Amino acid sequence: SEYILEVKNLYKEYTSKNITVKAVTDISFSIKKGETVGIVGESGCGKTTLGRCIVRAIPATSGQVLYTAEDGITYDFLSIDKKKLKELRKDIQMIFQDPYSSLDPRMTVLNIITEPLKANFPKMKKSEMEQRATEIAEKVGLNPSYLRRYPHAFSGGQRQRIGIARALVINPRIVVCDEPVSALDVSIQAQVINLLKDLQREFGLTYIFISHDLSVVEYISDKVGVMYLGKMVEFAETETLFSRPMHPYTEALLSSVPVADPTYKMNRIPLKGEIPNPANPPSGCYFHERCSYCKDICKKEPPEYREIEKDHFVACHRVEELKLRGFSYDE
Ligand code: SF4
Structure with missing residues (x-):
């Protein structure tokens, strides 16, 4: 496939107290390897739900997420069995909006960053995990001496760097970034966005970048999808979408x-x-x-x-x- 990821006719409905909410309705789009697809829309438009369905953090109601793995074989990420999921899950990671709430305050930065290694590579030696954590900390601009500290000791920007290190330590191929800079001061936002761009280049990452902030999305994305009330209303190359x-x-x-x-x-x-x-x-x-x-x-x-x-x-x-x-x- 020319695409690393193809989202096809994705639906997500919730029912609570006999009321059905269509959070995501019939979304389809495709991403090539190394590209960034931005997803924009006002809050409540379903963009976060879409991201969560894609990484299988929550189950979609129907639809497919066709993922072409490193071996060249295309799998429907939403319907692969548990065994295959265990193998492929590390390929598609997520970075969250609020780095603080997504980090366990009782864990050291080292444990936060190595946790996905423990989950995905249970046989990996502790020393190797530490080695990898140290390397990725350096890549995201964290002083390795910080690894022994706790997340509360850090600024918002540094916490987001910890969140990025944690997502990247297992070498994913696709990263779904959900409002990764929205909780940060404007002055810090550009640093983190540029870091994400550098890491993308270095590791050949493919991004889905979810944000309500049009200028951030314009800056980072190759293509942009606009969501409204759970539906995709427009999808185009960034330049096209922003100019006409x-x-x-x-x-x-x-x-x-x-x-x-x-x-x-x-x-x-x-x-x-x-x-x-x-x-x-x-x-x-x-x-x-x-x-x-x-x-x-x-x-x-x-x-x-x-x-x-x-x-x-x-x-x-x-x-x-x-x-x-x-x-x-x-x-
Ligand atoms: Fe919807 Fe287009 Fe009609 Fe406006 S003009 S109401 S966007 S279909």
């Missing part, structure tokens, strides 16, 4: 962030109203109540997610018309 978005929701999201280029004039399209309740989504297009371009059909029929031009997917009834009008980048 085709979905009205993407357009509205982008128009809410300041643009650095003063020659670039964009229609200011306000995002009307609130995100609807996912337990009771609107009819037709989930975005219709907030969309400035809504027509009758939008209220009745859900738009199909289609490839409008090469590698550019959009779910909107009116995309051709709006594109013809050149909405978003007129004089």
